[in-house]
Amino acid sequence: MPKTIIEKIWEQHIVYEEQGKPDLLYIDLHLLHEVTSPQAFEGLRMNGRKVRRPDLCFATMDHNVPTRNRDTIRDPISRLQIKTLQDNCDEFGVPLAGINHPDQGIVHVIGPELGLTQPGKTIVCGDSHTSTHGAFGALAFGIGTSEVEHVLSTQTLWQSKPKTMEIRIDGDLGFGVTSKDIILAIIAKFGIDMGTGHIVEYTGEAIRKLTMEQRMTICNMSIEAGARAGLISPDKTTVEYLRGRRHVPQGADFDKVAVQWLSLATDQDAKYDVSLSIHTDEISPFVTWGTNPAMGSGIAGHVPYSTDFEKQADRDALQQALAYMKLEEGTPLSSIAIQHVFIGSCTNARLGDLRAASQVVEGKKVHSSVTAIVVPGSESVKRAAEEEGLDKIFLEAGFEWRETGCSMCLAMNEDSVPAGERCASTSNRNFEGRQGAGAMTHLVSPVMAAAAAIEGHFTDIRKYMHESVPS
Amino acid sequence: MKPINKITSVMTPLDRKNVDTDQIISKEFLKRIERTGFGKYLFYHWRFNSDGTTVENFVLNDERYRGSEILVAQENFGCGSSREHAPWAIQDYGFNVVIAPSYADIFYNNCVKNGVLAIRLKGHEVDELIQKGKNELFKLEVNLEDQSVVAQDGTHYKFEMDPYWKEMLLKGWDEIALTFQYESLITAYEEKRH
Numbered sequence: 001m002p003k004t005i006i007e008k009i010w011e012q013h014i015v016y017e018e019q020g021k022p023d024l025l026y027i028d029l030h031l032l033h034e035v036t037s038p039q040a041f042e043g044l045r046m047n048g049r050k051v052r053r054p055d056l057c058f059a060t061m062d063h064n065v066p067t068r069n070r071d072t073i074r075d076p077i078s079r080l081q082i083k084t085l086q087d088n089c090d091e092f093g094v095p096l097a098g099i100n101h102p103d104q105g106i107v108h109v110i111g112p113e114l115g116l117t118q119p120g121k122t123i124v125c126g127d128s129h130t131s132t133h134g135a136f137g138a139l140a141f142g143i144g145t146s147e148v149e150h151v152l153s154t155q156t157l158w159q160s161k162p163k164t165m166e167i168r169i170d171g172d173l174g175f176g177v178t179s180k181d182i183i184l185a186i187i188a189k190f191g192i193d194m195g196t197g198h199i200v201e202y203t204g205e206a207i208r209k210l211t212m213e214q215r216m217t218i219c220n221m222s223i224e225a226g227a228r229a230g231l232i233s234p235d236k237t238t239v240e241y242l243r244g245r246r247h248v249p250q251g252a253d254f255d256k257v258a259v260q261w262l263s264l265a266t267d268q269d270a271k272y273d274v275s276l277s278i279h280t281d282e283i284s285p286f287v288t289w290g291t292n293p294a295m296g297s298g299i300a301g302h303v304p305y306s307t308d309f310e311k312q313a314d315r316d317a318l319q320q321a322l323a324y325m326k327l328e329e330g331t332p333l334s335s336i337a338i339q340h341v342f343i344g345s346c347t348n349a350r351l352g353d354l355r356a357a358s359q360v361v362e363g364k365k366v367h368s369s370v371t372a373i374v375v376p377g378s379e380s381v382k383r384a385a386e387e388e389g390l391d392k393i394f395l396e397a398g399f400e401w402r403e404t405g406c407s408m409c410l411a412m413n414e415d416s417v418p419a420g421e422r423c424a425s426t427s428n429r430n431f432e433g434r435q436g437a438g439a440m441t442h443l444v445s446p447v448m449a450a451a452a453a454i455e456g457h458f459t460d461i462r463k464y465m466h467e468s469v470p471s
Numbered sequence: 472m473k474p475i476n477k478i479t480s481v482m483t484p485l486d487r488k489n490v491d492t493d494q495i496i497s498k499e500f501l502k503r504i505e506r507t508g509f510g511k512y513l514f515y516h517w518r519f520n521s522d523g524t525t526v527e528n529f530v531l532n533d534e535r536y537r538g539s540e541i542l543v544a545q546e547n548f549g550c551g552s553s554r555e556h557a558p559w560a561i562q563d564y565g566f567n568v569v570i571a572p573s574y575a576d577i578f579y580n581n582c583v584k585n586g587v588l589a590i591r592l593k594g595h596e597v598d599e600l601i602q603k604g605k606n607e608l609f610k611l612e613v614n615l616e617d618q619s620v621v622a623q624d625g626t627h628y629k630f631e632m633d634p635y636w637k638e639m640l641l642k643g644w645d646e647i648a649l650t651f652q653y654e655s656l657i658t659a660y661e662e663k664r665h
Contacts, residue, residue: 012664015653015656015657015660016653016656020634020635021635022633022635024650024653024656024657026657026660026661026664026665028665035501035502035554036553036554036555038504039504039505039506039555042504042505042506047647049647052657053661053665056665063501064502075502077502077503078502080502080504081502081503081504084504126553126555127552127553128551128552128553128577141577142553142577143553143577143580144553144554144555144558144577144580144581144584145506145555145581146555146581146584146585146646147580147581147584149647150646150647150650153647153650153651154647154650154651154654154657155657155661156650156653156657158635158646158650160633162576192489192547192550193489193546193547193550193573193575196547196573196574196575196576197576223551223577224551226547226550226575226576228576292489292491292550313488313545316486317487317488317489320487410493410498410552411498412498412499412501412502419521429491429493429551429552431491431493431494431551432493432494432516433493433494433497433516434493434498437497437516437521438521
């Protein structure tokens with residue numbers, strides 16, 4: 001019987017199954033960071049338990065780390081959390097890319113860079129954006145701290161088999177449209193909870209033409225549509241991205257494993273529980289206006305009117321969002337002025353993102369009313385960008401060029417947006433207070449964020465592209 | 472984990488959908504390395520203004536609901552971040568039961584692992600409860616064994632529950648200890664694949 005990649009990976013990882021119970025699944029890679037792991041390690045200590053397979057774990061520090069003055073974490077609680085991860089990794093023998101390590105970075109950026117992320121693996125992390133790794137044809141999902149403890153102790157998880165969902169993206173990527181716009185458009189079209197209880201596979205010709213970095217942006221935000229995980233069947237692009245990376249087999253062994261990886265792709269005629277599709281003709285550069293990622297529209301659009309919604313609950317949700325966002329019904333998105341720009345996060349802080357944004361700002365100046373920062377996704381991204389001179393382009397345009405980390409995506413470190421101010425952000429969540437108490441977040445692609453930094457308000461990036469800026 | 476079966480309490484109506492875990496527990500409180508003490512930060516930015524004064528019309532600031540053990544909210548409760556600090560805060564504040572039409576997957580799992588009973592009722596049933604709970608102090612009797620919620624006006628609601636998670640909640644099992652019983656199978660799997 002033809003199978004989806006989801007079923008293939010699931011079946012390969014069943015350690016134990018019994019009618020009426022979730023399956024006991026083996027976990028191939030466990031990524032850890034400082035925020036969701038301390039209580040799990042503490043649980044091990046309290047029960048006298050060990051980490052079963054430290055060799056299948058990899059830890060880094062990203063949520064709390066400063067992006068300037070790296071060695072001085074002023075907040076003592078942040079400092080303790082960072083130190084706790086260091087101590088726990090030492091005690092339990094877990095490999096760690098610590099704060100000054102050349103491999104340090106956002107956990108979902110470094111996994112793929114190091115070749116730890118591979119097709120067919122089950123990958124977990126105490127972080128909802130673990131879905132990012134699905135871009136490689138891995139089954140990757142976020143877990144809570146109790147589950148982190150369970151995986152540390154047993155290298156397994158009890159999981160009920162989710163339903164499968166296909167989202168097919170037809171057509172070519174339109175002029176000025178990025179993978180960020182694709183995923184924002186999908187969430188806006190199908191809803192913030194359309195994926196609940198499902199693992200999504202993204203298919204279609206538009207997906208096949210994307211680079212691995214662009215695919216990661218899409219899979220990253222699967223959780224913003226409620227999906228348990230999001231993935232893409234591996235192909236030649238996947239294989240070529242991984243070739244030569246540190247943790248993949250080398251030489252002839254690589255070619256052998258690559259054949260296995262490609263065989264994981266969903267079989268022709270395989271059936272999904274749900275199939276949805278969207279055409280790229282429907283997608284234009286996107287801006288969110290509300291307080292969840294589904295509340296957005298193409299740049300030519302406007303904030304909706306109450307009368308656009310039939311249900312009272314939706315009208316109430318609109319009013320709650322607009323009250324927080326200090327916006328009026330009907331406001332054109334291009335008229336919204338911003339005071340901050342954040343280019344960073346596990347969604348959009350890879351080299352391709354920084355290249356695209358730098359091309360928009362090259363030779364221009366950040367608007368006088370805007371503070372703009374670039375936070376590369378990892379030390380490796382930062383080094384590569386600096387080798388190409390991207391740092392200079394950003395600095396000359398008036399951006400700040402920072403050290404790596406999650407930074408202003410969730411503002412756990414010192415980078416936050418002040419109350420009452422507005423940020424064009426390449427991150428993944430525009431929830432109330434996400435970037436700081438009272439701060440207002442608008443989610444956009446890196447090129448849209450770059451253009452907003454120059455103009456001081458949102459603008460259609462396609463206008464810039466007439467000035468020969470490639471996508 | 473503490474076993475849970477019957478809870479009788481006044482319900483607290485939170486008439487919002489898509490309540491994300493950033494609202495349940497804001498990031499500035501995630502830096503602590505303990506599992507306890509998060510209750511005072513539950514819904515912090517909905518409970519308190521930036522100057523520390525309380526937000527008057529927020530339901531958790533309504534004295535009448537103090538001591539309530541049952542939170543009733545609208546669909547897709549707990550969406551967003553995987554932070555288990557969300558159910559820790561809910562439980563530490565005093566809620567042992569959440570009722571909503573639907574939950575985000577990770578939040579739901581996190582509840583089960585901590586002995587917080589997350590019940591799914593139909594959308595119109597939750598609407599009904601929230602209306603009644605807003606109008607008067609409205610008591611509910613939750614029974615996990617029977618998978619039922621009985622309201623003080625006699626209305627009877629049934630809910631579905633995965634039998635495995637149900638047993639775990641009723642018995643308050645340590646899931647890791649349970650999994651250790653399958654250790655030989657895990658080892659056999661590793662010998663084959665890892």
